[in-house]
Amino acid sequence: MERADLILTDISYILTMDENLTEYKDADIAIKDKKIVAIGKDIKNRYYGKTIVCKGKIALPGLINTHTHAAMTLLRGYGSDNPLKVWLEEYIWPVEGKFVSYDFVKDGTKIAVYEMLRNGITTFVDMYFYENAVADVINEIGIRGVLSTGILDFPTPGAKTPDEGIEKTISFIKEYSGEFVYPAIGPHAPYTCSPETLKKCMDVAEKYDIIFHIHVSETEFEVETIKEKYGKTPVEHLDSVGVLNDRVLAAHMVHPTEREIEILAEKDVKVSHCPESNLKLASGVAPVPEMLKAGVTVSVGTDGTASNDDLDIIGEVSTAAKLHKGISKDPTVINAKQALLMATREGAKALRMYDKLGSLEAGKIADIILIDASQPHLNPLFDPYTQIVHSSKGSDVDTVLIGGEIKVLNKNVIALSKDEILEIAENWKRKISES
Numbered sequence: 548m549e550r551a552d553l554i555l556t557d558i559s560y561i562l563t564m565d566e567n568l569t570e571y572k573d574a575d576i577a578i579k580d581k582k583i584v585a586i587g588k589d590i591k592n593r594y595y596g597k598t599i600v601c602k603g604k605i606a607l608p609g610l611i612n613t614h615t616h617a618a619m620t621l622l623r624g625y626g627s628d629n630p631l632k633v634w635l636e637e638y639i640w641p642v643e644g645k646f647v648s649y650d651f652v653k654d655g656t657k658i659a660v661y662e663m664l665r666n667g668i669t670t671f672v673d674m675y676f677y678e679n680a681v682a683d684v685i686n687e688i689g690i691r692g693v694l695s696t697g698i699l700d701f702p703t704p705g706a707k708t709p710d711e712g713i714e715k716t717i718s719f720i721k722e723y724s725g726e727f728v729y730p731a732i733g734p735h736a737p738y739t740c741s742p743e744t745l746k747k748c749m750d751v752a753e754k755y756d757i758i759f760h761i762h763v764s765e766t767e768f769e770v771e772t773i774k775e776k777y778g779k780t781p782v783e784h785l786d787s788v789g790v791l792n793d794r795v796l797a798a799h800m801v802h803p804t805e806r807e808i809e810i811l812a813e814k815d816v817k818v819s820h821c822p823e824s825n826l827k828l829a830s831g832v833a834p835v836p837e838m839l840k841a842g843v844t845v846s847v848g849t850d851g852t853a854s855n856d857d858l859d860i861i862g863e864v865s866t867a868a869k870l871h872k873g874i875s876k877d878p879t880v881i882n883a884k885q886a887l888l889m890a891t892r893e894g895a896k897a898l899r900m901y902d903k904l905g906s907l908e909a910g911k912i913a914d915i916i917l918i919d920a921s922q923p924h925l926n927p928l929f930d931p932y933t934q935i936v937h938s939s940k941g942s943d944v945d946t947v948l949i950g951g952e953i954k955v956l957n958k959n960v961i962a963l964s965k966d967e968i969l970e971i972a973e974n975w976k977r978k979i980s981e982s
């Protein structure tokens with residue numbers, strides 16, 4: 548017998564989400580030194596140590612949210628149902644201009660992290676301001692974040708110029724890279740960043756070997772603006788600037804042409820599909836089946852809660868699956884396995900972290916979630932993939948492990964106090980309402 552730090556036994560289904568989509572029934576996972584050391588049948592007979600019996604549970608890799616603005620939980624539901632321009636100019640930007648600070652971002656991120664953990668998200672990609680506040684929260688809680696400061700050609704709450712934003716990113720990389728914080732660079736979008744800014748950002752991404760996180764082709768307005776200014780579509784424009792490669796994570800990608808999809812596949816650009824935000828802001832529907840057919844890596848993101856309005860990746864892939872079936876009038880597109888892959892394996896690939904995360908395999912980091920399948924609304928259980936995507940919600944996540952550490956147990960977030968979260972939310976609601 549070998550010693551393990553934690554053994555999950557009698558798991559009803561283990562969906563590894565590995566290259567072969569290996570599945571186990573009534574099997575075990577042993578964890579040691581933050582990693583999975585063994586997975587499969589009768590592992591419990593080979594290892595001893597702290598044990599959790601997981602009958603009636605489905606194990607999956609920790610879910611990966613590849614695009615959000617965590618601190619925007621403080622603006623959840625604020626100015627909803629307005630046209631995009633009115634929503635931004637009369638609601639979101641004035642509040643951000645007045646309030647965004649280290650404390651705003653720290654408090655908003657705490658609410659977001661509570662919700663993400665509760666919904667089984669173990670890694671998220673952020674773009675906002677004061678990413679040092681986001682980093683401080685996630686280091687305290689122990690959730691993984693790929694963090695980028697939004698860089699724009701005009702003054703932001705984080706920096707007066709794009710060069711200052713880039714300098715802050717470089718300092719952030721040096722100070723914060725670690726077990727939970729993976730810095731990225733965040734040029735906001737092709738219509739808010741000049742070719743010079745984009746090139747400088749890519750130089751930093753290459754030099755420090757990090758992700759280049761950008762919004763691309765989110766709205767028709769953006770597409771028309773780029774066409775007018777550069778005579779090209781957004782992806783063609785980015786290609787001509789020389790900033791497309793396998794480290795680019797492009798959020799949204801709602802309006803690509805056939806030629807743009809070909810370029811995305813050729814350059815191995817990764818896409819973060821954010822269907823609920825695109826629906827709520829009436830931006831359109833990304834051609835995900837076409838991108839997948841062309842071989843593009845498509846992951847999934849919630850976007851900020853001001854335009855979603857939750858941080859539930861299971862809900863997001865459920866929406867994605869149904870949406871693309873409806874739009875294509877083909878019920879076979881985005882099947883349940885494909886939908887769950889977007890939230891696991893493909894998410895890890897999008898972050899260039901698939902060697903460590905995104906599937907349950909011996910040697911990988913023990914970011915594992917257990918879904919409680921012993922509930923009436925998930926039974927009878929013919930197919931666990933379908934049941935997770937179409938019958939369950941984030942709230943059915945029962946247990947969350949990050950690096951083998953328990954963060955959620957019996958549907959309770961251990962790392963944060965719910966009362967503290969509600970108090971933070973109430974305080975900010977008062978301040979924003981009175982402004």
Ligand SMILES: [Zn+2]
Nearest residue numbers: 762798850851
């Ligand atoms: Zn966004």
